[in-house]
Amino acid sequence: MRVRNFCAGPAAIPEPVLEEVRSELLEWGNAGMSIMEMSHRSSIFDEVASNAKQDFIELLDIPDEYDVLFLQGGATHQFSMVPLNFSSQEDSADYLVTGAWSKKAIVEGQKYSKINIVASSEADNFTHAPDSKLWNLDSNAKYFHYAPNETIQGVAIHQPPDIDTPIVADMSSVILSEPIDVSKFSLIYAGAQKNIGPAGLTIVIIQKEMFEKENSSNSNILRYSQHSKNNSMLNTPPTFAWYMAGKVFKWLKSEGGLEVICKKNHFKANTLYQYIDESNFFSNPVAVENRSIMNIPFILADNNLDSLFIEQAEQNGLLNLKGHRSLGGMRASIYNAMPIEGVHDLIEFMKDFEKTNG
Numbered sequence: 001m002r003v004r005n006f007c008a009g010p011a012a013i014p015e016p017v018l019e020e021v022r023s024e025l026l027e028w029g030n031a032g033m034s035i036m037e038m039s040h041r042s043s044i045f046d047e048v049a050s051n052a053k054q055d056f057i058e059l060l061d062i063p064d065e066y067d068v069l070f071l072q073g074g075a076t077h078q079f080s081m082v083p084l085n086f087s088s089q090e091d092s093a094d095y096l097v098t099g100a101w102s103k104k105a106i107v108e109g110q111k112y113s114k115i116n117i118v119a120s121s122e123a124d125n126f127t128h129a130p131d132s133k134l135w136n137l138d139s140n141a142k143y144f145h146y147a148p149n150e151t152i153q154g155v156a157i158h159q160p161p162d163i164d165t166p167i168v169a170d171m172s173s174v175i176l177s178e179p180i181d182v183s184k185f186s187l188i189y190a191g192a193q194k195n196i197g198p199a200g201l202t203i204v205i206i207q208k209e210m211f212e213k214e215n216s217s218n219s220n221i222l223r224y225s226q227h228s229k230n231n232s233m234l235n236t237p238p239t240f241a242w243y244m245a246g247k248v249f250k251w252l253k254s255e256g257g258l259e260v261i262c263k264k265n266h267f268k269a270n271t272l273y274q275y276i277d278e279s280n281f282f283s284n285p286v287a288v289e290n291r292s293i294m295n296i297p298f299i300l301a302d303n304n305l306d307s308l309f310i311e312q313a314e315q316n317g318l319l320n321l322k323g324h325r326s327l328g329g330m331r332a333s334i335y336n337a338m339p340i341e342g343v344h345d346l347i348e349f350m351k352d353f354e355k356t357n358g
Helices: 015-024 043-060 074-086 100-109 208-213 224-229 239-254 258-278 303-315 340-357
Strands: 066-071 092-097 114-120 144-146 167-170 187-191 202-207 295-300 330-333
Touching: 015 239, 043 066, 043 239, 066 224, 074 100, 074 167, 074 187, 074 202, 074 208, 092 100, 100 114, 100 144, 100 167, 202 208, 202 224, 208 224, 258 295, 258 340, 295 303, 303 330, 303 340
Parallel strands: 092 114, 092 144, 144 167, 167 187
Antiparallel strands: 066 202, 187 202, 295 330
């Protein structure tokens, strides 16, 4: 039986996609083999890859002056790859700290560059994003890095910063959840395992003029320009994850695109937030203006009941609600593949649990 999977990642994949993949698992078309078994240089896979890339471009309305790369290494690899390519030990880079992932990016970035923390909300336990009016920006910074959505803390910045520095964004947990203006960014990267597909794939959207600023002394495998020149096939790409991502892109288009999915996501999030706000038993610590529509943490009035909540939730087919080990509490990740019915099921369980234990 399929359960309600609230995991932050790897996350739920749309069931129609899984069903279609299952039907093609042994043989793709009339190829006589699975997509997993064929060469990434074959004409068949080239068509699969090209179609997926074009669908992604169309979904996000990506301008021609950008390229889209399908890479390995996860978003964490980009924590190093960005500073390796666009700064040096003599250069500075601006970083905004709003949660665990933007903090991790700094740990890697400072190995290759002088990091200027423009602002941090860590003193307030990452319950909000620092006011942009208080940011201490460096006019000489090579780029500005931030995470529009912090998966662990559930903190979001809903509009891109209005600054002149090239903007780099880790959109792993928010990509494809709503339309974005790609032209506001110089580089966007996102791990696949939230809204794109299975783990093992990272998508990079990069302004082509950034290739000219790249550190040419890096190994080819660490250079965005070389991946671009080779159509993301400088080495063997994660072919199955790329194939599945393409299926997800087709599903998103069949659902009406990002305008439609955005409305669904906001409705799901608002429905859950409304119940939490009206409850005397559950609470959400994040400032209202910075609440994520993808990752919703919530706290029980009595944390001694946390284990019981998780146990009974699992008995009711509601899985992976335990909050991150660094934060505690609960977290419901409601990515694109989570239907509104799943949110309703969670709320009904929370109501029953509150009646029994409140």
